[in-house]
Amino acid sequence: MKPQSIDNYFTTRGTVRAYDPDRQVDPNLIRRLVSVAAQAPNTGNMQIYCAVMTTDPDEIKALAPAHFSQPAIMNAKSVLTFCIDFRRYHRWCQLGGGEPGLNNLQGYTWGVLDTAIFAQQFVTLAELEGLGTCYLGTTTYNAPMIADTLxxxxxxxxxxxxxxxxxxxxPLVSERLPLNAILHDGVYHDPTDEDLKDFYSEKESMESxxxxxxxxxKENLAQLYAQVRYPRASNEHFSAVLKKFIKAQGIDI
Amino acid sequence: MKPQSIDNYFTTRGTVRAYDPDRQVDPNLIRRLVSVAAQAPNTGNMQIYCAVMTTDPDEIKALAPAHFSQPAIMNAKSVLTFCIDFRRYHRWCQLGGGEPGLNNLQGYTWGVLDTAIFAQQFVTLAELEGLGTCYLGTTTYNAPMIADTLxxxxxxxxxxxxxxxxxxxxPLVSERLPLNAILHDGVYHDPTDEDLKDFYSEKESMESxxxxxxxxxKENLAQLYAQVRYPRASNEHFSAVLKKFIKAQGIDI
Structure with missing residues (x-):
């Protein structure tokens, strides 16, 4: 399952949600990949992130409800929860007599950026190693439950x-918008309504x-996305939950 | 300058801030790399990001003050500003009669995650291609200036x-904390003060x-970080600037 070439890997990579039930993932392999992933760039080399590795089947089961027990976690052999970690850095600063101050919107934004870059470097390394991976965006929905479990x-x-x-x-290699939808030359060029329809036409014509x-x-894909997959009311509910949790963790955004 | 092997690349990669003044970067190469980078995973395949490519030397100069005119941008041949882009997705939803709702804390957090994953995939591809790259964390400090320029x-x-x-x-291959500082097994294990001192001892003993x-x-590195590099007052000032800007862009975090 190892990709034949790097170029080939990057253009054909995709999410894998079904895993071989009989093949374990060596925790030492995960440790090695996480260690190399940390060589990814990060803000000021503060490394304001951490990962919690869950490999015990019962512990994976305990974590699953926070992710709505979706198949990817139900049959995963290893689960990595990537977190912003101001605690280590703040404690170190305090031990040295410095008053740190990342617990605000700048720190939160850097924390999300650096944690994502770290996670993505891990994903690339894992996939190049022949492993399948799936990101769970449910993490920010149920952050309080996850924090409790871990x-x-x-x-x-x-x-x-x-x-x-x-x-x-x-791997599920899914379609992407055309390049001119995501890359702007010099300044942001606002598409016309016709351009927009063109950008999404391939996606909208897909049988699936x-x-x-x-x-x-629903009448169309836009309605499906806005009303079923990511409805405003749900996003606003979970935003309030997340905000309360972030504040309870000592971060004033 | 192409890395000899993938394994070698990931363990020895580092930031490059000085670029060959006589060697241009072909914008079509950047376009190809951005296009492949978009194959990275993203939340619900909404692709709520974009990048603005700046290649004209005068336009790079115009962008530089927002990044405190640091050397990496002053001699860059190409600059990519990676942005959360709710606009394209929201307009598409509205064209189809759906009311989108990502302009809140959940959407912002997914936006930062997805944009970072996209940017990191680009960085990996660019570095494998033999290019040098440097992330500028100053982006969130001066987001209003950048938005104005772009x-x-x-x-x-x-x-x-x-x-x-x-x-x-x-490339500047910089030191990282030991693995047990960033990876937790099963649950978060809070380090003791002694553990913390151990984690940072290599860094603190470095001549540079x-x-x-x-x-x-200053007395030590912790004070340097907390009082000089990332002082609370500065972070709080720029957090207020960022929050005001994000709200002005129609996102209620």
Whole structure:
């Protein structure tokens, strides 16, 4: 399952949600990959992140409800919860007599950035090693439950989770918007309505999406996204939960 | 300058801030790398990000003050400003009659995550191609200035910038904390004060840091970080600037 070449890997990589039930993932392999992933760039070399590795099947099961027990976590062999970690850095500063001050919106934003870069470097390394991975965006929905399960102290906020296992399916290589939708030359060029329709036309014509739209009784994919997948009311509810949790962790955003 | 092997690349990669003044970076190479980078995972395949590419030397100069005119941008051949972009997604939803709702803390957090993952995939691809890169964390300090220069409309927030050029120096491979400082097994294990001192002892004994501490009249590295590099007052000032800007861009965090 190792990719044939680097170029080939980056253009054909995709999420893997089904893992070989009979093939364990060596925790020492995960440790080595995490160690190398930390060589990724980070803000001021403060390393304001950490990861919690869950490998025990019962402990994975205990973590699953926070991710709505989706298949990727239910059959994962290893789960990595990537967190902002101001605690280590703040305690170190305090031990040296310095008063640190990352627990604000700048610190939170750097924390999310650095944790994501660290996580993505891990994902690249894991996939190049032949492992399948899946990001769980549910992490910020149920951060309080995750913090409780993983005993995350004040100053630590889970932001993204990666499930890992040897693939039992081919990676799902999903379509992307055309380059001119995501890259602007010199300044931001606002697309016309016609441009916008063009950007999304390939996606909207795909059989899988059309079926999904129909099953949900919607007129089109935009309605499916806005009303079913990521409805405002749900996002606002979970934003309030997340904000309360972040503040309780001592971060004033 | 191409890395000899993938394994070697990931363990020896580092930031490059000095670029060959005589060697241009082909904008079409950047376009190809950005296009491949977009194959990185993202939340719900919404692609709530964009990048603005600056290659004109005068336009790079115009962007530099927002990054305190640091050397990496002053001699960069190409600059990529990676932004959260809710605008494209929201407009598309509205065209289809759906009411989108990402302009809140959940959306902001996913936006920062996805933009960082996209940027990091670009950095990996660029470095494997033999280019040198440097992240500019100053992006969130001066987001309003950057938005003004790059004509970023409502719903678009710059979060991280990458400078690019062919290396005129070897990558700076900087030290990292030991693995047990950043990886926890099963649950978060709070280090003792002694553990913490151990984690940072290698860093604190480095000649380069010791000189930096002395030059700034501080007692130790923790004080240098907390009082000189990332002082609370400065972080809080720039947090207020960022919050005001994010709200002005229509995002209610």
């Amino acid at each position: 005993k995350l102290p004040n100053g630590v906020v889970p932001v993204i989770t990666v499930t890992v296992g040897y693939p039992a399916e081919n 999406y059309r079926r999904f739209v129909e099953e949900n009784g | 004509k970023l409309p409502n719903g678009v927030v710059p979060v991280i910038t990458v400078t690019v050029g062919y290396p005129a120096e070897n 840091y010791r000189r930096f501490v002395e030059e700034n009249g």
